[in-house]
Amino acid sequence: MYQVGTMSDRFSPRARFASLLLMPLLLTHALHGQTAKPVPSPGRESLNKELNALAAKETAARRAKVAAIASNADAEARQHEVRATMLRLLGPLPGRTPLNAQVTGSTQLEGFRVDRVLYESQPKFYVTALLYVPDRPNGSDMTTKFPAIVMAPGHAPSGKAGDVAFAEAFARAGFVVLSWDPFGQGERLQYPDPQHEGKTLAKAPTGEHGEAGLQPTLLGNAIAQYMLWDGMRAVDYLTSLPEVDSKRIGAFGCSGGGTDTALLGALDTRVAAIGVACYITSFDALLPSLGPQDAEQSIPNFIASGLDLPDWVEVAAPRPYAIISTTEDMFPFAGATTSEAEAQKFYAHLGADTNLTWIKGPGHHGNLRPILPQILAFFTAHLHPDAAYAKNLPPITDPFTTVLPVLKPTPPDPKLTQVTPTGQVATSYPDAATVFTLNRARAEKVVTPHPKGLLAMQQAVRSVTHAMAIPGSCHLEGLEGSCTLSPSATVSIAGKDIAPGLLELTFTYPGGSNFHALLGSSALSQPKYGKLLLTNEFDKTGEPTPSLREKVLKQSKEGGVVLAMQPRPSPQGNEESKAGVLGEFYLTELRAELTGRTLIGLRVDDTIVAANYLATLTTQHSQPAHTPRLAAEASGHYALVLLHAAVLDTRLKSVLVLGEIINYRDLIADPMPRDAPEDILPGVLKHYDVDDLYQAVGTRLVPTK
Structure with missing residues (x-):
C-alpha cells in the first residue's frame, strides 16, 4: 500500500496474510515548482476528462443556483450555506493558544523599520514573519494608528523573502505589513534535507504541501x-500591536499566496479589504487546462459540495475585494472573467457592487509590477493610510501601454529577512511542531468505529471510497457486450484476438474512460474456475506485456478462465511531478477528490465490473449445476483495491493479497510516507481501517507463508 519512511521497502511480512511571488516582479512559473509536461497518455487523459465532466456537471448546477439569487436575503443565505460548507470541508479549526510572539531582530531602512518576528500559530508550530512598520511623518500624531496588510507569498522556496519588494512598497505607502512564511517555504520546511542546507526532501513548496496534506486527509x-489558521493568527498578532488599527487590516497575496489570502479573506471577517492575485479563475477553465495544482487549492469534495472558486470572493462580500489577474496567467484568464462577472452580480445583491474591483494587467503568472500602482490604490482607497504617505504612491498608468521590464531584483540580505538562528525552524528549535506531529496528535483523539458485520462494512466502504459499481451480470455476444456498472449504467466491452487462446479487451465507461484487460480463454469450453488478476503488466499503449501473455496463457491452460486487468488509468501514463515522494498519482487523486471520487473507488469499480464479466462468462460456459468459483489476486497498491472490492463483492471466494497492506494509522505515524497518494481516502479513519477490511473478507482470504 505505502512505502513507509524514506528508504524502506513498500511491503513487509505480515503474520496473518503475507502479502513568489518569487520577488513579485518576476515572470516565473517556479512559483508552482513546475517541471516538463508529462508524456500524453490516453488512459490518463480519458480519466481526467471523465472527472472533468463530473466537475462540470456540479459547477453547472452551482451556477444555476447562484443565478437564481434575486435579493439581499438570498445572497446572505447563500453566504451562510457556503461558509458552513467551507468550514466543514476544512475540518475543525484549532483553538486559540498563546502566540508567544517575539522579535528576534530589527533593521531600520529608509522610511520604515523591519522587525523579524516569530510567533506560534499552534503550540510550538512556529511561524516566521517580517513586520514592516512605516516611519511616522514629521509632525504627525504619534498615537495615530496605521492600517495593516497580511501578506502571503507565492509558491517559492524563498517564502517571505520573495515579497520584500512589494512589502516595502506597501510600507512606504503607509501600511504596516506582516509578511509571513507558509509552512514548506522560507524558514518553515517540513521535510528539510539534512545533507543540503535550506533544501527540502519534497523538491519544492508544492511538494511540501502535497506530502504534508496526505495524513490530515485521512482524518477528514x-x-x-x-x-488558514496561520493567516488568522497573523491577524491576531497585528491586532495585538499598539500601532495597528484593528479595524483596518487587509490581506494580499499572489499565486499560492493568493490561495492563502482567498481563504483568509473569506473566513476571517476581521479582514477589511482583500486582494487576491493570479488565483481566482473557475474550475471549468482550470481543470481542462492546468489541472489541479496544489493540496491547499484542492480541498476534497469541494466541487462535489457545490462550490467553485468565485465562492471565495462571494463569501467575503460586501467587504472590498480586488480580483487581480494577468491576461496570460496559467490560472486561466477566461475563468477569471466569468468568475468576476458572477461575483459582481453577487456584490450588487448586497448593495456593494462598487466594492468589487477587477485589476487586470499584461503578461504571465505573477507579473504584477505593471499593476502595482492599481493594487496600492485599491488598498489605499479602502484602508485609508495617512494622507502624508500619498506622495509615495506610484502614478497610475495604463499597464498595457506602459513599458515596465521585468527585472530580477537583488536577493535581500539574509540579515534583513532571517528570523531564526540557522535560517530554518527545524534546526533552530528542536521542540518545533510540524504538520506531521500536529496531525499525529489529532489522530490520537479520533476513534475509528470498526464496523461490525459485512453489511455495515460495505456501507462504510461505499461511503468512503465512493465506489458505485454493483455486483451484477453482463449481456455478452460471444466475448463482447456490456456489463452492469449500476442500476442505470453499463460498461461496454470490445475485444480483439491477439493469439490463440488470448483476447485483448477494453472496458469503456459511459464517461469515456476505460481500462485494458487480457482474457485467457483456453479453458472456456469447460472452466474449472475464473481468476481475476490486477496487474500493471501492460505497456504504455495498453498492450499486455509478453510476460503477462505467457502467464495468462499458462494459467488458462490449467483449467481456469483468467482475466488480467489494469485498473484505471489504463495505460497508466504519468503526470507533472510535484515531488518524487508523491509518486505518479498525486494530481490525479486531487482531481478525483475535488469531484467527490477517489482513485481507490474508481479502481474498485473496475474490479467489480471485471468480476461481473468473469462471472457471466464462466457461468455461461459451465454445466447448469456447476458455477465456477471466482478467485482474485493483487499486490502492491492494487492489493488495497482488491481488499475493498472483495468486501463489496462476495462472489470473490478466493482472495490472494501479496504483501502487507499497512493500516492507515501506521501511515499517520510515518514521518514521510512515499508513493501514498493513490491509496489516500478522505476521512477513512472516521469509518474503518485496513484491519477491518481483512476482518470483513475473512475466510475468503488465502493464507500465504
Whole structure:
C-alpha cells in the first residue's frame, strides 16, 4: 500500500496474510515548482476528462443556483450555506493558544523599520514573519494608528523573502505589513534535507504541501486549514500591536499566496479589504487546462459540495475585494472573467457592487509590477493610510501601454529577512511542531468505529471510497457486450484476438474512460474456475506485456478462465511531478477528490465490473449445476483495491493479497510516507481501517507463508 519512511521497502511480512511571488516582479512559473509536461497518455487523459465532466456537471448546477439569487436575503443565505460548507470541508479549526510572539531582530531602512518576528500559530508550530512598520511623518500624531496588510507569498522556496519588494512598497505607502512564511517555504520546511542546507526532501513548496496534506486527509481535514489558521493568527498578532488599527487590516497575496489570502479573506471577517492575485479563475477553465495544482487549492469534495472558486470572493462580500489577474496567467484568464462577472452580480445583491474591483494587467503568472500602482490604490482607497504617505504612491498608468521590464531584483540580505538562528525552524528549535506531529496528535483523539458485520462494512466502504459499481451480470455476444456498472449504467466491452487462446479487451465507461484487460480463454469450453488478476503488466499503449501473455496463457491452460486487468488509468501514463515522494498519482487523486471520487473507488469499480464479466462468462460456459468459483489476486497498491472490492463483492471466494497492506494509522505515524497518494481516502479513519477490511473478507482470504 505505502512505502513507509524514506528508504524502506513498500511491503513487509505480515503474520496473518503475507502479502513568489518569487520577488513579485518576476515572470516565473517556479512559483508552482513546475517541471516538463508529462508524456500524453490516453488512459490518463480519458480519466481526467471523465472527472472533468463530473466537475462540470456540479459547477453547472452551482451556477444555476447562484443565478437564481434575486435579493439581499438570498445572497446572505447563500453566504451562510457556503461558509458552513467551507468550514466543514476544512475540518475543525484549532483553538486559540498563546502566540508567544517575539522579535528576534530589527533593521531600520529608509522610511520604515523591519522587525523579524516569530510567533506560534499552534503550540510550538512556529511561524516566521517580517513586520514592516512605516516611519511616522514629521509632525504627525504619534498615537495615530496605521492600517495593516497580511501578506502571503507565492509558491517559492524563498517564502517571505520573495515579497520584500512589494512589502516595502506597501510600507512606504503607509501600511504596516506582516509578511509571513507558509509552512514548506522560507524558514518553515517540513521535510528539510539534512545533507543540503535550506533544501527540502519534497523538491519544492508544492511538494511540501502535497506530502504534508496526505495524513490530515485521512482524518477528514484539509491541509488548507493549516494555511488558514496561520493567516488568522497573523491577524491576531497585528491586532495585538499598539500601532495597528484593528479595524483596518487587509490581506494580499499572489499565486499560492493568493490561495492563502482567498481563504483568509473569506473566513476571517476581521479582514477589511482583500486582494487576491493570479488565483481566482473557475474550475471549468482550470481543470481542462492546468489541472489541479496544489493540496491547499484542492480541498476534497469541494466541487462535489457545490462550490467553485468565485465562492471565495462571494463569501467575503460586501467587504472590498480586488480580483487581480494577468491576461496570460496559467490560472486561466477566461475563468477569471466569468468568475468576476458572477461575483459582481453577487456584490450588487448586497448593495456593494462598487466594492468589487477587477485589476487586470499584461503578461504571465505573477507579473504584477505593471499593476502595482492599481493594487496600492485599491488598498489605499479602502484602508485609508495617512494622507502624508500619498506622495509615495506610484502614478497610475495604463499597464498595457506602459513599458515596465521585468527585472530580477537583488536577493535581500539574509540579515534583513532571517528570523531564526540557522535560517530554518527545524534546526533552530528542536521542540518545533510540524504538520506531521500536529496531525499525529489529532489522530490520537479520533476513534475509528470498526464496523461490525459485512453489511455495515460495505456501507462504510461505499461511503468512503465512493465506489458505485454493483455486483451484477453482463449481456455478452460471444466475448463482447456490456456489463452492469449500476442500476442505470453499463460498461461496454470490445475485444480483439491477439493469439490463440488470448483476447485483448477494453472496458469503456459511459464517461469515456476505460481500462485494458487480457482474457485467457483456453479453458472456456469447460472452466474449472475464473481468476481475476490486477496487474500493471501492460505497456504504455495498453498492450499486455509478453510476460503477462505467457502467464495468462499458462494459467488458462490449467483449467481456469483468467482475466488480467489494469485498473484505471489504463495505460497508466504519468503526470507533472510535484515531488518524487508523491509518486505518479498525486494530481490525479486531487482531481478525483475535488469531484467527490477517489482513485481507490474508481479502481474498485473496475474490479467489480471485471468480476461481473468473469462471472457471466464462466457461468455461461459451465454445466447448469456447476458455477465456477471466482478467485482474485493483487499486490502492491492494487492489493488495497482488491481488499475493498472483495468486501463489496462476495462472489470473490478466493482472495490472494501479496504483501502487507499497512493500516492507515501506521501511515499517520510515518514521518514521510512515499508513493501514498493513490491509496489516500478522505476521512477513512472516521469509518474503518485496513484491519477491518481483512476482518470483513475473512475466510475468503488465502493464507500465504
